[in-house]
Each structure stands twice: as C-alpha cells, then as structure tokens.
C-alpha cells in the first residue's frame with residue numbers, strides 16, 4: 001500500500017486548494033491523515049487560517065474594517081517604521 005509521507009501530504013493539501021485532487025491522491029491523503037496526527041492538526045490549522053483570511057477579505061471588500069483589523073494594521077505599520085529606521 002502506498003501511503004504519503006508528511007511532505008507529500010502537505011503538498012497534496014496545498015495543491016487541493018488550487019485544483020481538484022485525483023481520486024487516488026485524495027485517498028492517499030485521507031489514509032495518511034488517519035494515521036498521522038501531525039498532518040490532521042496541520043490540516044485543521046490551514047482550514048482555520050483560510051476561514052480567517054476569507055473573513056478579513058470580505059470585510060475589506062465591504063470597506064468596513066473591523067477594530068481588530070485596524071489594530072493589526074497599526075501594529076504592522078509600527079513594525080515597518082521601526083524596521084525601516086534601522
């Protein structure tokens with residue numbers, strides 16, 4: 001039985017965001033995640049990050065940034081200013 005390595009599993013998971021995986025690749029990824037806790041956790045984190053990014057994107061499109069987004073922008077601006085003044 002051919003089971004993905006963790007590296008192949010993460011590559012397949014990334015590729016699945018861009019395109020439909022083959023049935024074989026989906027099966028191999030599923031089997032790998034059944035036996036690999038690390039890749040299950042990684043998949044959940046990537047999924048959560050994707051949801052967060054789409055929430056931020058939809059907020060920005062509506063032109064109504066949340067207070068958190070405004071605070072994050074301010075933090076990024078301060079870091080950039082600090083880095084550029086070195």
Ligand SMILES: [Zn+2]
Nearest residue numbers: 006009036039
């Ligand atoms: Zn793994």
